[in-house]
Amino acid sequence: MKTLLITGASGFLGWNVCSHPQRGWRLIGTYCQNSTGIVPKTENLKLDLTDKDSIWRALKEVKPDAVFHLAAFSNISFCEKHPEETHALNVTATAHLAEMCADRHVRLVFTSSEQVFDGSKGLYREGDEPTPRNQYGKQKLEAEERIAEIYPEAAIARIAVLYGKSGEVSKSFLQQWLESWQTFLPVTAFHDEIRSFLSARSAVEGLFTLLEQDACGIFNLAGEAPLSRYEFALLAKEIFNLTTGSIIPKSQQEVEMAAYRPPNLTLDTRKISSAGFQPRHPAGELKDLANEIILPPGFSEN
Template identity: 40%
Template sequence: MKKLLVTGASGFLGWHLCQLAKQQWDVYSTYFSHEIEIPGVTMLKIDLRDFQALKHLFQQIQPSATIHTAAQSSPNYCQTHAEESYAINVTTSLNIAGLCADFGIPFIFTSTDLVFDGLNAPYRETDPVSPVNAYGEQKVQAEEGILARYPLATICRMPLMFGMATPTATSFIQPFMQTLKDGKELALFTDEFRTPASGTTAAKGLLMVLEKQVQGMIHLGGKERLSRYDFGRLLVEVFQLPATRLKSCRQQDVKMAAPRPADVSLDSSKAFHLGYQPLSVREELEMLRG
């Protein structure tokens, strides 16, 4: 069985990816601060910012491919901790790309829809980037640096992701549901649009990209453009949550450290043509409800 190195098993996407990848690959996955066990996956504790440790890891495992999902992905945290988040989001990503280039193996980097400013959606792979916050800026620097260092690398721009909580990570729906179950008010934006996909769907997309040896840029968004508020309404309906506490608000009414783009919907037709098949958000939520 070929060896696949997945960084960031304790993150939401990394965990979902390991669950699927272990069916076809001998998976090795890294974690740093949140210890985690995934049956059928070899777990390795490492600080990815330590280049010597990283190099040693590659020599030890000799992976056939690498998918890099580890990141500091909270836009507000990146905005207020620019240097610390740059080290993991940019420097580490370039180091991993360089090692994959040295080993001549496929390298898939998970980027974000937040590389766009939200003024010209839906976005295709060829559209110019113009991030409005530090997190988006770091992902752009990583994308450009990776392709300069390793032109055969793959950049997968990921949408807003949701799904069941993992042992060490939640998606945005868990706090939403808890707020409503507690009888508290949940105010969601009517003017922020994304193309959400579940963690499982996103992981399937990454494995498809690896299998089909896609190189360069590809978008792995869902099929529907939804506002946060529309998403909340679907969530309330499918999980039969108290709807009266769901309220609408606008981005400008909420003060956040990181500015947020209004509409970063992705046009993922390139991936759809290759066989990427996200379900509708309603179907995804119904599957989560079980």
């Protein structure tokens, strides 16, 4: 059986990769600070990617056939406030990992972000000129460029904003919203921030599509149908059938933020669709999630 090493398995997306065992792959996940974020019974190891020797030792020990490189500082405000610390993981460690994967001919799939764009036009294609405006987007773009130089056979997934289920450590914004509504708190959602929301379950499928198709280069990985955060909140509340809590629509300009937030980051998914990935509409994805996430009684009409 082939071995897939997943960096950042204790994070939100890593938890989802490890929760859905794939036929034909032995999964080994890494964590850094939060071993409790790892899906129970998953094979795992501790790895600090900012220590280059540790990366080398991990690859020597695990001998993976492929790596999903998910570990990152993914909080946009944190990256803005701590550019050097976050660069060390998001760019330098990524380049070190790419070098070692290239040397050993280990397939590499890297998770980049829609934030490489400034959001001024939307429906971005892979060939559009990246124009990042926040530190996180700049770091993701630099990591993409370093990978393209070092290991052009690697696949780079530019991922849209994710939602879904997760473990206790790293929760998606949707879970935070559900918790707010259940505790009768309002949720603020931008009506002028448009995204191609993608479920973590679909993101996992997309990453395996890239891996199994031996894809190389950049691919947008996103859901179908652009929605504003506000529209997404209305849809989620309706599909989860929640009667408590409320949604306050706001404009981005009304809220002070640590980092630039691009208004329209919708992604064109024709390239990854032709590789075999089928983007889904959030309505169908949220219905599936509502069947999986059992909310305590008393908050919905059911």
